[in-house]
Amino acid sequence: EAQVTQNPRYLITVTGKKLTVTCSQNMNHEYMSWYRQDPGLGLRQIYYSMNVEVTDKGDVPEGYKVSRKEKRNFPLILESPSPNQTSLYFCASRRWGQGEETQYFGPGTRLLVL
Amino acid sequence: SQQGEEDPQALSIQEGENATMNCSYKTSINNLQWYRQNSGRGLVHLILIRSNEREKHSGRLRVTLDTSKKSSSLLITASRAADTASYFCATKNNAGNMLTFGGGTRLMVKP
Numbered sequence: 001e002a003q004v005t006q007n008p009r010y011l012i013t014v015t016g017k018k019l020t021v022t023c024s025q026n027m028n029h030e031y032m033s034w035y036r037q038d039p040g041l042g043l044r045q046i047y048y049s050m051n052v053e054v055t056d057k058g059d060v061p062e063g064y065k066v067s068r069k070e071k072r073n074f075p076l077i078l079e080s081p082s083p084n085q086t087s088l089y090f091c092a093s094r095r096w097g098q099g100e101e102t103q104y105f106g107p108g109t110r111l112l113v114l
Numbered sequence: 115s116q117q118g119e120e121d122p123q124a125l126s127i128q129e130g131e132n133a134t135m136n137c138s139y140k141t142s143i144n145n146l147q148w149y150r151q152n153s154g155r156g157l158v159h160l161i162l163i164r165s166n167e168r169e170k171h172s173g174r175l176r177v178t179l180d181t182s183k184k185s186s187s188l189l190i191t192a193s194r195a196a197d198t199a200s201y202f203c204a205t206k207n208n209a210g211n212m213l214t215f216g217g218g219t220r221l222m223v224k225p
Contacts, residue, residue, distance in 0.1 A: 004156075033213070042202060043157070043215040050211060058212065090156060101145065101206070103213060105156035 002027045004106035006091050012112045013081055021076045021109050023091030030096035032074040033058070033103075034066065036087040043090065049074055050096055081113045120203060120219040128224050133190040135219040137203030138183075144206045146179055147213070148188050151200045160201075161188075195225040 004025045013019055025032065033048040035058075045058030049068040063085055065077040074093075078085060091106040121136045137146070145164045149157040163170045163179045163186065170177045176189040190197055200218045207214070 035215070040217055042217040043204075045212060045214065048211065056211070059214070088154070092157075101147065101162050102159045103147075103157075105158070107156050108154065110154075 002104070004091055004093055004104050006089075006106040006109050008109060009107065010110050012114065014114050015082055016080050019078050019081060019111075021078075021089060021091075021111070023074045023076065023106060024072050025074075025091075025093040025104070026072065027093060027095075027104065028071065029093035029104075030071070032068065032091065032093045034064070034074070034076045035090045035092065036060065036085075037090060037108075038087050046076070046089075081111075083113050085111065086113045087111060120201070120216045122219060123217065124220045124222075126222045126224065127193055129193060129195055131193055131223075133193050133197070133221055133223070135188045135201050135203075135221070137186045137188070137216055139186075139203075139205045139214075139216075140184065141205075142208060143181075144208050144210060146177075146186050147204045147206065148175075148177060148186075149202045149204060149215075151202065151218070153199075157202065190221075193221075193223045195223050197221060197223045 007022045030051045034046040035043040037043045044060045047066040049055045089109045092103045094103040119138050147162045148160045151157045161172045163177045174191045179186045200220050202215050202218045204213045204215045
């Protein structure tokens with residue numbers, strides 16, 4: 001089954017404790033992206049990657065890091081989480097190229113930073 | 115920055131009625147997409163309309179795009195209780211590397 005998986009699905013942590021949220025897709029997609037969703041703000045893009053070793057900042061990259069060492073994985077790293085990073089996070093992927101528009105989303109990771 | 119703004123923010127209708135949601139955006143786009151999100155879950159792609167298209171249909175969905183007004187509408191006809199969800203418009207920039215979402219419309223369809 002074609003899917004995007006994220007782990008963990010729920011996470012409670014404390015300020016300053018480094019964490020990683022994993023994202024994996026099994027569709028051989030070139031493009032992967034991270035979003036955060038906050039009430040009233042919709043989804044805002046954090047980082048995206050157009051292929052292995054190619055990453056770029058989205059609209060709200062501060063406080064986050066990503067890496068793309070393999071095509072299927074795109075982890076999101078919070079080196080020193082703060083309470084304002086409490087949010088619902090989504091990973092997404094799609095093919096890269098004209099006409100390859102449908103973006104597939106993971107189930108989400110709900111993060112609470114105390 | 116938030117590109118799309120949906121209107122209304124919330125909509126409540128009876129089953130069988132039509133639901134119309136609007137989206138406005140600020141900059142030029144390559145295409146505009148609509149997504150659906152069931153409570154707290156991942157988004158699902160519904161329909162895409164390209165910047166050179168004016169109207170598109172898919173089942174009970176009808177999307178229009180007016181690039182002169184930088185606006186789009188999503189019409190769901192003959193709504194069902196199962197259509198209850200949040201609906202988001204998203205615009206793809208001309209470089210093709212970013213998809214920017216609006217704040218969403220929460221639709222409730224009462225049986």
